[in-house]
Amino acid sequence: MNTRSITTSTATASTSGKDNILRASTRAKITKPNLKSRPTTSKTTSRSSTTTPNPQHQPSPHLDPTLITKSLRRIASHPTLTPFRRQVYRTLLSVPPGRWTTYSALSAHLGSSGSSSSCARAIGNAMRDNPFAPDVPCHRVLATDRTIGGYRGAWGQGGEYAVEKTKLLVGEGVVFDERGRARGECFTEFVDLGEVYQV
Structure with missing residues (x-):
């Protein structure tokens, strides 16, 4: 995978993550969740690999x-x-x-x-x-x-x-x-x- 494709997927992941946080924060009136930052790259072995945020890591907007x-x-x-x-x-x-x-x-x-x-x-x-x-x-x-x-x-x-x-x-x-x-x-x-x- 070349550097250009990694940069593109990282930018896309960051944008969708910000959108999810924005949606969640507008629904929370009293207490906002402090979402821990999730890096777009993770080290699973000696080399790092690009990952995209999993939408399952975002809680349902219907939760209080x-x-x-x-x-x-x-x-x-x-x-x-x-x-x-x-x-x-x-x-x-x-x-x-x-x-x-x-x-x-x-x-x-x-x-x-x-x-x-x-x-x-x-x-x-x-x-x-x-x-x-x-x-x-x-x-x-x-x-x-x-x-x-x-x-x-x-x-x-x-x-x-x-x-x-x-x-x-x-x-x-x-x-x-x-x-x-x-x-x-x-x-x-x-x-x-x-x-x-x-x-």
């Missing part, structure tokens, strides 16, 4: 910056959370109201070194023991078949808290079919908001 900042502070200061659970909760904050995801999608994104089923179970345990609900929206995580799954330790449509979870989701705009399955597309554009917002 004040609530996100408050939640991130609570996650960071909680005395007993493991690093994995902190990452799960920071990433879960990127699922906007009116959207839903699954245990397996979140598990695949976080990419545990263990098996995918054990990571999905770890995600389920983190959701069950979420001390920040509903601000850290564990209610937006559904079973792979798009049904309610678990909530507060009870599992399934007939679970003790299934009605509460369904009400929260419907109140945010999620629609369910006659079989109790969420309509729409599973959210997979995860972002660890701890890497985007400084608290």
